[in-house]
Amino acid sequence: MEKAIALDGATKRFGELTAVDGLSLEIGRGATVALLGANGAGKTTTVAMLMGLLEPDAGRVTVAGRAPRQAVVEGRIAAMLQDSGLMPGVTAAELVGLGRRMYPAPLPVEEALELAGLRDQARRRVDRMSGGQVQRLKFALVAVAGADTMLLDEPTRALDVQGRREFWSAMRNCAAAGRTIVFATHYLDEVEENAERVVVLARGRVVADGPPARIREAGGRAVVRFRLPAGQALPTLPGEVAREHGWATVRSATPDEVVRRLVASGVDWSDLRVSPPSLDDSFLALTGSPTTTGTAPQTTPGTAAPVPTPTTAPEEAQVR
Amino acid sequence: MTFHLFRLECLRMLRDPRYLALGVVAPIGFYLLFATIFGGSPTQPGELKGTVEIMVAMAAYGAIWGALSATGPRLAHERSSGWLEQLRSMPVTVRQLLVAKLAAGLAVALPALVLVCLTAVAAKDVRLAAWQWAALVPAMWLGTLPFALLGVVVGLLVGPEAAFPLSYGVYMAASALGGLWVPPARLSAPLQDVAHTLPTYRLADLGWRVAAGHAPTWADVVVLAAWSAGFAALAVLAQGRRPGRARTGAASAATAG
Numbered sequence: 302m303e304k305a306i307a308l309d310g311a312t313k314r315f316g317e318l319t320a321v322d323g324l325s326l327e328i329g330r331g332a333t334v335a336l337l338g339a340n341g342a343g344k345t346t347t348v349a350m351l352m353g354l355l356e357p358d359a360g361r362v363t364v365a366g367r368a369p370r371q372a373v374v375e376g377r378i379a380a381m382l383q384d385s386g387l388m389p390g391v392t393a394a395e396l397v398g399l400g401r402r403m404y405p406a407p408l409p410v411e412e413a414l415e416l417a418g419l420r421d422q423a424r425r426r427v428d429r430m431s432g433g434q435v436q437r438l439k440f441a442l443v444a445v446a447g448a449d450t451m452l453l454d455e456p457t458r459a460l461d462v463q464g465r466r467e468f469w470s471a472m473r474n475c476a477a478a479g480r481t482i483v484f485a486t487h488y489l490d491e492v493e494e495n496a497e498r499v500v501v502l503a504r505g506r507v508v509a510d511g512p513p514a515r516i517r518e519a520g521g522r523a524v525v526r527f528r529l530p531a532g533q534a535l536p537t538l539p540g541e542v543a544r545e546h547g548w549a550t551v552r553s554a555t556p557d558e559v560v561r562r563l564v565a566s567g568v569d570w571s572d573l574r575v576s577p578p579s580l581d582d583s584f585l586a587l588t589g590s591p592t593t594t595g596t597a598p599q600t601t602p603g604t605a606a607p608v609p610t611p612t613t614a615p616e617e618a619q620v621r
Numbered sequence: 622m623t624f625h626l627f628r629l630e631c632l633r634m635l636r637d638p639r640y641l642a643l644g645v646v647a648p649i650g651f652y653l654l655f656a657t658i659f660g661g662s663p664t665q666p667g668e669l670k671g672t673v674e675i676m677v678a679m680a681a682y683g684a685i686w687g688a689l690s691a692t693g694p695r696l697a698h699e700r701s702s703g704w705l706e707q708l709r710s711m712p713v714t715v716r717q718l719l720v721a722k723l724a725a726g727l728a729v730a731l732p733a734l735v736l737v738c739l740t741a742v743a744a745k746d747v748r749l750a751a752w753q754w755a756a757l758v759p760a761m762w763l764g765t766l767p768f769a770l771l772g773v774v775v776g777l778l779v780g781p782e783a784a785f786p787l788s789y790g791v792y793m794a795a796s797a798l799g800g801l802w803v804p805p806a807r808l809s810a811p812l813q814d815v816a817h818t819l820p821t822y823r824l825a826d827l828g829w830r831v832a833a834g835h836a837p838t839w840a841d842v843v844v845l846a847a848w849s850a851g852f853a854a855l856a857v858l859a860q861g862r863r864p865g866r867a868r869t870g871a872a873s874a875a876t877a878g
Contacts, residue, residue: 390637
């Protein structure tokens with residue numbers, strides 16, 4: 302069976318900047334996959350190539366075994382792009398109704414609105430909707446396509462906690478219906494809760510690919526924390542130890558060993574807690590530290606690699 | 622598809638109070654005002670009655686704004702708001718979008734045209750032969766085409782902040798110079814020469830000729846067609862120069878994650 306999405310050595314350059322660099326990736330039908338990466342990692346460029354909005358300079362991109370634009374026209378794939386806007390002055394139902402007319406095998410308008418959790422807002426004007434509702438309406442425009450594959454590029458950006466929760470609940474309905482969902486994000490918690498597979502991108506390449514739990518372990522270290530009265534000496538522990546305000550924090554790849562030695566040492570510790578590696582740590586470890594790559598989240602645009610103009614280096618032009 | 626885009630474009634215009642005020646109510650109001658003040662003055666043989674002359678001028682005035690405002694400021698706004706970006710990710714072409722916009726521009730030009738005429742009949746006792754009405758309304762309606770095309774050019778080239786004032790400024794200037802406010806016969810000779818080249822004057826002249834019982838002149842048709850062709854060519858150029866696929870894609874990648 303053909304893959305929902307296949308990229309084979311896809312490369313896209315903007316002037317001197319290589320936004321996507323020989324990216325190879327296959328996503329099977331029905332999967333829910335997160336594309337995780339810092340700003341400038343190439344997520345949006347990848348999405349644009351999958352929608353046929355950008356042609357790769359090298360390599361091959363197919364969607365459901367077809368050229369991307371063909372897949373868009375046939376309603377095989379639909380996307381929620383970043384920075385898209387909606388037509389003001391019409392109602393949610395009218396707008397989704399317009400979307401419905403564009404596709405060969407669309408969902409009914411009511412169903413798309415229902416999936417997006419907008420059933421009660423069907424008659425509300427687009428320009429009178431909250432940010433969260435607008436975002437879900439964009440999702441309804443994707444849902445109405447009835448496409449096998451949905452691409453969501455940072456769908457919850459600029460949403461508050463409640464908005465994000467509502468959004469993901471809508472999306473999970475679609476995933477449950479067997480659709481392939483690929484979403485780009487830099488919110489790590491969203492990845493944990495919503496994806497079965499994580500593809501970590503950095504500098505336009507895949508740097509890690511696997512289930513969230515494995516990604517978490519790939520570069521991360523567990524955290525062992527306990528109370529320790531000031532002045533108490535510690536035995537040698539396998540990890541990086543920090544002491545502060547009566548607490549000791551040990552970051553270690555072998556938390557079991559830390560605890561064993563701690564128990565054996567006879568030190569007067571209390572309130573022991575062990576947490577698994579954080580995805581944040583793994584992510585930073587996988588994508589490289591900001592000082593060496595210039596693309597990690599902490600980097601300010603001014604410190605990014607020197608590039609001639611924003612148009613030739615679009616990914617670096619981001620100010621957030 | 623294009624039809625449904627067109628239908629939504631019309632719907633949102635009809636819900637827009639600014640369009641209703643400037644594109645429907647204002648021309649009717651101005652007609653009543655001017656027809657009351659100037660409509661009663663005696664006319665020379667062969668001249669149109671004031672109430673009829675002003676009816677045609679104000680019908681043109683309202684129709685032009687409908688055609689221009691549905692295209693220019695809206696398209697400019699949609700380029701920056703991300704609606705065009707949204708459409709690009711859907712199976713719709715730029716051509717379909719522009720055709721829908723143009724059609725909507727023509728469609729929302731019609732209410733002012735018809736309502737000013739109806740007001741003239743109802744309030745100022747204007748009477749024309751049936752054939753004159755049947756010729757006047759469609760001729761003037763088609764005559765708004767250059768303005769809808771001008772709007773597309775403005776929408777493609779000008780930013781969202783400038784598009785409305787620019788459209789409105791051009792509209793007012795061309796209306797005044799084209800003799801919609803002051804009968805062209807009272808303009809000075811050099812200004813009359815200018816007026817005769819303008820689509821505003823030629824649009825109204827279509828109506829004035831028919832109302833006087835004549836056919837529109839070839840000059841009317843040629844001038845309006847020339848402006849249409851010119852604006853259409855500009856629109857095609859602007860569309861080509863505008864970020865096509867590649868550049869808009871790059872621009873969206875600029876906000877990449």
